[in-house]
Amino acid sequence: MRIFDIHTHPIYHMTGKSPAEERRLIAHFRAHGITRANMLxxxxxxxxxxxxxxxxxxxxDSIQLAARHPDFYTFFCYLNPTLGERAVMREVERCAAAGARGxxxxxANCAADPCMRHVxxxxxxxxxxxLQHSWSMDTHDGGSGVQSDPEHTALFARRNPEVNIIMAHLIGCGYRGVLAVKDLPNVWVDTSGGYPEAQIIEYTVEHLGAERVLFGSDLPIRECSxxxxxxxxxxxxKSARQSILYDNTARLLGVG
Structure with missing residues (x-):
């Protein structure tokens, strides 16, 4: 069984930058059957x-780590959309040239905000x-950032049907999140965020289909096991399980 983790932070609060930390984390991934991981x-x-x-x-940091381990890591380009179109386009162009997949x-802002047009x-x-951080505000106060409810992420998807979107944190979005994106074929959900919840995976597969569910751990914030x-x-x-754990992410990111 192969596993592709779509949602990881190998470097987090500056931890994970040393060669020893790099090796230790990849060994941890592999010990759990994770053969590829995507950095956020x-x-x-x-x-x-x-x-x-x-x-x-x-x-x-992500570019360099992916370059050192090209057969293990892929990466996404992290953005602050409020910096404006010029800053967004310049940074995405740089990251795409280095191999960014997303x-x-x-x-920094809500997924429904006007600045999302630059993204x-x-x-x-x-x-x-x-990949949009999403969380139901029924269960979370958002801290000091601007939270995107599932409906905000769904609105971004409706406005941009030609863009493939991952609504992150299935557990945080909950049943409400599944229903918010059910009719949006350009939206996938990742399984990161929160403790396991009985029946949420089954419910998501029933309503979205297994092909729109991506495995994500959110390591080191959550434990991948x-x-x-x-x-x-x-x-x-069994086929749905393998689709979620590896095949869907590999297909979406264009990785073998």
Whole structure:
């Protein structure tokens, strides 16, 4: 059984940058059957409103780590859309040239905000997936960032049907999130965020189809063994399980 983890932060709060830490984390992934992992960047290093230079620094770390382990890591370009179109396009162009497979958005703004048009333009121009941090505000206060409810992410998807979008944090979005994107074929959900919840995987497969569900751990914020267990322990078919754990992500990102 192969596993492709769509949602990881190998460098987090500056931890993970040393060669020893790199080797230790990859060994940890492999010990759990994870053969490929996608990096989303050290998104908490400078808070939720990083400057253009800070964004560049975070993405450079991802570029360099992916270059050192090209057969293991892919990466997404982390952005702050509020910096404007010029900054967004310039950074995405740089990251795409280095091999980025997508765009990562955190909590600088809401997915329904006008500045998201810059993200959509960049995604269309460079053929990238957009992963939007999403969480139901029924269960979370959002902290100091700007939270995107599932409905906000769904609105972004409706406005941009030609852009492939990942609504991150299935557990945080919950049943409400599944229903919000059910009729949007350009939206996938990843399984990261929160503790396992009984029946949520089965419900998601029933309403979206297994082909629109992507395995994500959110390591090191969450432990990958717990997140893997939520998939392997779900009452779904073997083929659905393999689709979620590896095949869907590989297909979406164009990785063998």
């Amino acid at each position: 960047g050290d998104v908490s290093r400078y808070g939720f409103h990083p400057t253009e230079d800070q964004i560049r620094e975070i993405n450079t 765009i990562k958005l955190e909590k 959509a333009k960049a995604a269309r121009t460079f053929g990238l997936v957009v 717990v997140k893997i267990g939520a998939i392997t322990g779900a009452a779904i078919s």
